[in-house]
Amino acid sequence: MAERLRxxxxxxxxxxxxxxxPAIQASANGAVVALASRDRDKGRAVAAELGIDRVHNSYxxxxxxxxxxxxxxxxxxxxxxxxxxxxxxAGKAVLCEKPLAQDAAEAAHMVEACARRGVPLMEAFMxxxxxxxxxxxxxxxxGAIGDVEQVRAGFCxxxxxxxxxxxxxxxxxxxxxxxxxxxxxxxxxxxVFGEEPQRARAWRDFDERFGVDVALAGVLEYPGRRFATVDxxxxxxxxxxxxxxxxxxxxxxxRAFTPQRDAGAVVIIxxxxxxxxxERFPGVDQYRLMAESFAAAVLAxxxxxxxxxxAVRNMRAVDALARAAAHTCDEEVNLW
Numbered sequence: 001m002a003e004r005l006r007x008x009x010x011x012x013x014x015x016x017x018x019x020x021x022p023a024i025q026a027s028a029n030g031a032v033v034a035l036a037s038r039d040r041d042k043g044r045a046v047a048a049e050l051g052i053d054r055v056h057n058s059y060x061x062x063x064x065x066x067x068x069x070x071x072x073x074x075x076x077x078x079x080x081x082x083x084x085x086x087x088x089x090a091g092k093a094v095l096c097e098k099p100l101a102q103d104a105a106e107a108a109h110m111v112e113a114c115a116r117r118g119v120p121l122m123e124a125f126m127x128x129x130x131x132x133x134x135x136x137x138x139x140x141x142x143g144a145i146g147d148v149e150q151v152r153a154g155f156c157x158x159x160x161x162x163x164x165x166x167x168x169x170x171x172x173x174x175x176x177x178x179x180x181x182x183x184x185x186x187x188x189x190x191x192v193f194g195e196e197p198q199r200a201r202a203w204r205d206f207d208e209r210f211g212v213d214v215a216l217a218g219v220l221e222y223p224g225r226r227f228a229t230v231d232x233x234x235x236x237x238x239x240x241x242x243x244x245x246x247x248x249x250x251x252x253x254x255r256a257f258t259p260q261r262d263a264g265a266v267v268i269i270x271x272x273x274x275x276x277x278x279e280r281f282p283g284v285d286q287y288r289l290m291a292e293s294f295a296a297a298v299l300a301x302x303x304x305x306x307x308x309x310x311a312v313r314n315m316r317a318v319d320a321l322a323r324a325a326a327h328t329c330d331e332e333v334n335l336w
Contacts, residue, residue: 005295008034008068008092010059010083012046015097016074020124021050023287024072030295032072036062059083063090070298072124073097076167077174081106084121085113093120093298095291099183099318100311102174107315111308122294122304123311125187127257129289131281132265133191136244136251140192144269145246149226151192153185153242155257156233162207162214168234169210176212178204178322181240182232184257186317188242189220189228196313197222199334200320205235218321230321248272261285 007024009016009032024030036056037043043055056062063071063086070093073084081101087094094114100123101107114121127133140148159166168175190196202218215233222228240257243250252268259265261283270276297304320335 002069002299003029005030005093005298006067006069007032007072008036008062008065008070009052009072009074010036010062010087011075012037012039012042013074013097016072017046017050019126019287020072020074020291021046021052023285024291025051026285027288027292027295029299030070030291034062034065034068059086063087063092068092070095070120070295076170077102077179078172081110084110088114088117088119088121091117091119093294095122095124095294097124098187098311099123099179099315100308101315102179104312104315104319107312111312114308120294120298120304121308122306123308123314124290125184125306126286126290127184128187128191128306129293130259130265130286131284132253132259132267133256135267135279135281136253137191139251139267139269140194140244144249145244145251146248148192148244148246150245151189151228151242152245153188153228153256154231155181155184155240156215156231156236157181157238157240158236159214159234162210162234164210169207169212169214171211175210177214177232177234178216178318178325180232180234182216182218182230182321183314183318184240185230185232185242186220186321187314188256189222189230190314190317192242192244193222193226193228195222197228197317197320197335200317200324202321202325204325205233206325213322213325216321216325218324220317220321259283259286 034054047055071087073096197220199221204213205215207214217231220228250270264283265281
């Protein structure tokens with residue numbers, strides 16, 4: 001078995017430059033050996049800054065590079081499917097940014113294409129690898145707060161100004177708050193319940209200037225008349241959190257999706273009487289943990305930590321919220 005996974009990166013997106021490439025370069029079992037950028041000067045500058053040996057001037061050239069084992073795909077949402085499928089056809093494992101696709105049908109197509117070629121595929125929800133969220137799953141499995149009745153989750157940040165050149169605000173690139181950050185809140189609710197929602201209602205702020213939603217609030221109904229409220233926004237101050245309400249207590253994760261590496265993280269547990277205790281975790285690079293876990297699975301020929309079908313199920317819930325928000329407030333949209 002090879003000791004390290006050789007990564008190629010499609011494009012020079014901000015998340016790649018600032019988070020994922022440095023995390024892979026610092027990982028114990030991987031290295032970014034090639035970068036593809038359609039902007040030659042930008043590609044060379046990023047490669048020089050981050051210690052990447054080779055720069056390709058096209059995505060096709062990167063996929064044809066025999067020295068690349070796996071692809072990290074941080075392209076705009078509307079390009080995820082095309083280049084993930086093309087990477088699979090080239091025999092490359094793929095770690096694709098969230099959301100995996102524009103909708104569930106497209107996600108299912110990607111999963112099928114990778115399965116047909118025997119290529120590993122995983123959606124890059126990095127927060128799932130942070131010890132605080134791993135600990136929450138352990139607490140829930142142990143019944144620390146009893147049966148879960150409700151989940152509240154949200155991810156918001158203020159985009160000031162709302163810039164039409166930003167890919168997050170371009171409908172042709174599958175922008176919008178729900179796809180960009182709302183997908184985290186949906187994923188967290190599914191992670192906590194360990195089941196799939198059955199119905200959805202939602203309300204949105206659809207900005208006609210851009211043709212995308214800039215804020216959304218919704219409700220997902222899970223089996224047993226249990227509910228998750230989810231919200232997202234490009235207009236509110238930063239928050240990225242979830243709270244789990246059980247019959248015997250509450251678990252709060254104040255900074256669930258982007259905990260600060262230097263400051264560490266905290267999970268707050270309350271019992272039925274309201275007594276609270278905080279469990280703290282040292283700062284870690286959750287992107288590095290994700291990259292190392294994915295690489296370990298690929299190198300060993302083992303299943304990736306989160307099966308690609310999970311991404312399809314997440315997109316079904318996201319799709320349901322989008323459809324519900326596009327209709328009247330009183331109309332309910334069934335997922336199944």
